[in-house]
Amino acid sequence: MTFLQPILLATLAACGLTTVLAGLLLVAERYLVRYGTCRIDVNAGGRVLEVEGGQSLLASLMGQSIFIPSACGGRGTCAYCKLKVLEGGGPVAPTELPLLTEQEVADNVRISCQVKVRNDVRIEVPEPLLSVREYRGVVERIRDLTHDIKELRIRLVEPREIDFTAGQYVQLEAPAYGDNPEPVYRAYSMSSVPSEKAAIELILRLVPGGICTTWVFTILKEGDEVTFNGPYGGFRLSDTGSGMVWIAGGSGMAPFWSMVRHMKQQGLARPCRYFFGAVKQRDLFLVDELRQLEKELDWFTFTPALSGPTDGDEWPGERGRITEVVAKHVADGSELEAYLCGSPGMIDAAAAVLRGKGITEERTYFDKFG
Amino acid sequence: MKQTPEERRVLERMAPGVLCREGFLGEDPRPLQEILDTDGARVEALGATHEEIARHLREAYEDAAMGFGNEVPVAGGRLRAVWHEAMGFIPSPWGDGARFPKGEVELTDPRTARALRYTPLSVHMIARYGFYQGRGSRYRVEPDQVVAFFGLDRRGE
Numbered sequence: 119m120t121f122l123q124p125i126l127l128a129t130l131a132a133c134g135l136t137t138v139l140a141g142l143l144l145v146a147e148r149y150l151v152r153y154g155t156c157r158i159d160v161n162a163g164g165r166v167l168e169v170e171g172g173q174s175l176l177a178s179l180m181g182q183s184i185f186i187p188s189a190c191g192g193r194g195t196c197a198y199c200k201l202k203v204l205e206g207g208g209p210v211a212p213t214e215l216p217l218l219t220e221q222e223v224a225d226n227v228r229i230s231c232q233v234k235v236r237n238d239v240r241i242e243v244p245e246p247l248l249s250v251r252e253y254r255g256v257v258e259r260i261r262d263l264t265h266d267i268k269e270l271r272i273r274l275v276e277p278r279e280i281d282f283t284a285g286q287y288v289q290l291e292a293p294a295y296g297d298n299p300e301p302v303y304r305a306y307s308m309s310s311v312p313s314e315k316a317a318i319e320l321i322l323r324l325v326p327g328g329i330c331t332t333w334v335f336t337i338l339k340e341g342d343e344v345t346f347n348g349p350y351g352g353f354r355l356s357d358t359g360s361g362m363v364w365i366a367g368g369s370g371m372a373p374f375w376s377m378v379r380h381m382k383q384q385g386l387a388r389p390c391r392y393f394f395g396a397v398k399q400r401d402l403f404l405v406d407e408l409r410q411l412e413k414e415l416d417w418f419t420f421t422p423a424l425s426g427p428t429d430g431d432e433w434p435g436e437r438g439r440i441t442e443v444v445a446k447h448v449a450d451g452s453e454l455e456a457y458l459c460g461s462p463g464m465i466d467a468a469a470a471v472l473r474g475k476g477i478t479e480e481r482t483y484f485d486k487f488g
Numbered sequence: 489m490k491q492t493p494e495e496r497r498v499l500e501r502m503a504p505g506v507l508c509r510e511g512f513l514g515e516d517p518r519p520l521q522e523i524l525d526t527d528g529a530r531v532e533a534l535g536a537t538h539e540e541i542a543r544h545l546r547e548a549y550e551d552a553a554m555g556f557g558n559e560v561p562v563a564g565g566r567l568r569a570v571w572h573e574a575m576g577f578i579p580s581p582w583g584d585g586a587r588f589p590k591g592e593v594e595l596t597d598p599r600t601a602r603a604l605r606y607t608p609l610s611v612h613m614i615a616r617y618g619f620y621q622g623r624g625s626r627y628r629v630e631p632d633q634v635v636a637f638f639g640l641d642r643r644g645e
Contacts, residue, residue: 368575396636
């Protein structure tokens with residue numbers, strides 16, 4: 119064994135030395151290396167930003183008020199912050215590869231939170247994202263809609279107004295609290311009407327173990343200041359004028375609650391049948407308000423349906439899974455458009471039923487939670 | 489034992505507050521590799537495999553998801569399951585690019601009244617890494633329990 123000792127010692131020494139050198143390099147990069155001012159060319163000269171090098175591309179853009187969707191706070195896991203980096207992004211990092219398809223790599227798509235700005239870069243940002251802003255607001259009201267769904271009303275402070283389209287969403291920031299060391303952002307559709315620019319309303323369902331909803335349900339209170347950015351998303355009414363089928367469950371109510379009131383305000387009389395699925399009566403909300411709209415608007419019908427067992431749940435309305443109820447009420451969908459918001463399973467099942475009714479994929483719009 | 493940079497990144501993502509409020513390791517003080525080795529050895533001793541456990545859990549999840557919040561029979565009617573949907577997707581802490589709907593499956597064995605909770609992400613991590621999460625984690629799946637639930641114990645064969 120003694121002849122092995124020098125080899126073992128040499129190996130250990132080499133490993134130790136390598137570790138120390140790697141550590142020194144990391145420290146040096148963090149504290150000593152100065153990349154100086156770097157230029158970020160956005161959309162072929164559309165905007166040219168000057169930033170201090172060394173930060174991630176995502177953080178550099180946020181620092182210049184360009185907000186790219188990101189749910190994981192820049193940890194390289196959610197893959198929402200994809201952008202085209204045409205020049206200067208360096209090689210694709212190992213942390214990016216699992217999040218990119220081969221085609222995306224070929225198209226210069228990068229995970230912007232994993233790209234460090236070390237020199238001048240050229241990037242492409244989808245135009246709608248350039249109008250996204252960060253907002254500060256104050257919680258004006260928190261209302262229980264069901265046992266596990268709340269409505270959050272936020273009065274804007276800075277900027278004082280927001281422009282959005284019914285169906286779009288914002289990213290609400292949950293600050294560091296408890297065991298959560300850093301702020302995170304989570305996406306929620308706005309349920310308020312676009313004409314009300316000085317405040318927004320969100321509908322949130324408690325997610326077991328969820329960072330943001332737990333914060334809203336247990337810590338956030340009226341009068342607290344909150345931060346969000348937006349608006350985002352392409353889930354919105356088409357301009358075709360075709361008749362529509364809307365299908366939602368749970369907090370998927372939010373965009374439709376915004377859309378129907380927006381249509382009423384704007385006099386957009388488009389035939390619309392809204393199906394809302396829940397398990398029990400205690401899971402239903404805004405039913406009285408929607409029934410009232412049904413009376414006022416001859417183009418709008420609202421059909422809530424319960425899929426749970428009947429025991430002790432007096433319910434004169436529709437019963438069955440929402441897909442069954444839709445199948446029963448929609449005869450010919452060949453001239454209709456469909457709008458769906460809810461869990462991926464519900465959307466997939468409902469979309470399959472709608473196909474059978476003649477509503478093509480091209481005329482089906484959906485917002486799969488998240 | 490030294491961690492590779494990749495292992496360190498995985499552990500960082502598994503910490504509380506990173507991808508979910510409680511993280512994936514619960515109060516388990518053991519190193520990740522020890523958790524994997526211990527659970528792997530236990531599954532093997534029971535005569536089961538990670539892949540078949542994951543397959544049964546996945547099938548139960550898919551059946552439960554079609555119940556839209558209602559309890560449905562799964563595993564040939566021997567078990568009951570309900571899918572509690574939630575908004576959003578959660579990425580795998582292993583950095584493999586996989587994302588899964590949030591929400592949880594509540595699986596019950598009516599004969600014993602025992603229940604276990606898991607997520608679509610749990611199924612992925614069991615199938616791909618043999619990771620059943622740390623002790624005390626909200627979605628820790630005990631190998632003995634899940635093997636008993638689906639009748640996969642082959643020690644007597």
